[in-house]
Amino acid sequence: LGWRTDLRETYVQGKALGTGSFGKVHLGIHAATGEEVAIKTLPKERPRLSRAKLTLLDRLSDSPRVVQLLDCFEDEDNVYIVTEACRGGDLQKFSETYGPLTERCLALVALEVLQVVQSCHRLGILHGDVKPGEPPCTFKTFRAVDFGCSQLHYRHTRLSKRSGTPVYMAPEIFKRDYSFEVDIWSTGVLLYQLFCRQFPFWQGDSYNKALSLDEVAKAITEAEIRMDFGPWLTMSQEGLSFVRGCLHRDPAQRLTLDEAL
Structure with missing residues (x-):
């Protein structure tokens, strides 16, 4: 790919920070x-994915709401994307530690x-995977770090790729005909989950049962x-x-981003 090959001479790789879409992330x-960074490892058999991720990060490089790209490396097996480190944790960990959010805290989230x-939307990027484990936060501001399910998107076109974390997917994604409105739906699912500690489409802990993708899709599109x-x-x-x-099944009736803000 023509990228730098001296990762191990430049950075000391530390503990694992987590696993994002299609790759593992380590502290570096x-x-x-002595600067702390995040090093994401992506398998080299998916070069299109690596280049797509870099394209998105580069397009968003001036945004204070997005983690900043610092460098790129490669070896025979992998590519390594180096970004600034976000050490504040994420909403999932916050919720597990402190329990359901109050309404005031939920509004701030x-x-x-x-x-x-x-x-993302201002720069023609559909995030595609809004969920409590993303974005990480310092509890003062949130930063987007994982664009494994994101897509470049033009407002007057439609998308058809089924992408994202299934329980946060909007109904229209399963119909393979969607646009920017899906990020509002996912935000609604996230808020519902953080407020009552369960998903909108299953009561109690019923989601913990093994469900097929078809069963998840049926619940998202039909369940009360x-x-x-x-x-x-x-x-x-x-x-x-x-x-x-946010959770209106008809994207035309769903809150717009401007209305939500």
């Missing part, structure tokens, strides 16, 4: 400066996540989305209306 330390989405139990009984009418607006 710059050998000369919604604003931050939607501003990340806005940064209930907000008449537990913490939802304490939420304001404005909050209920907002979450419902």
Whole structure:
């Protein structure tokens, strides 16, 4: 690919930080400066994926809501994408540690996540995988880091590739006919989950049962989305209306990004 090959001379690779779409991420330390970075490893048999990810990061390089690309390396088996490190954790870990969010905290999360989405949409990028494990946060601001399911997209065209984490996919993705509205749907699923600790389409822990992709798709497209139990009984009418607006199955009736912000 013509990229640098001196990764191990430039960075000391540390502990694993996690696994993103199609690749593992490790902490790295710059050998000369001591700067902490994140090093994502992608298998070389998927060069188109590597180049696509770099194209997206490069397009978003001036956005304060997106992790910054620092360098690229390769060896015989892998490519290595070096970005700034985000050490604040993510919403999934925050929720597991502190429990369900209050309505006020949920509103702040919604604003931050939607501003990340806005940064992508303004540059013609559909994020495609909004979920509690992405973006990571410092609990003051969120940053998008994983673009494995993102796509370059022109507003007056339609997308058909089935991509993303199934339980956060909008109904129209399963129909292979969608646009930017799917990121609003995924944000709605994320907010629902953070507020009551379950998904909108299954009651209690029923999602923990092994489900096929067809069963997930059927639930997302047909199951009742209930907000008449537990913490939802304490939420304001404005909050209920907002979450419902994000989770409207008809993308034409769903809240737009501008309306949500």
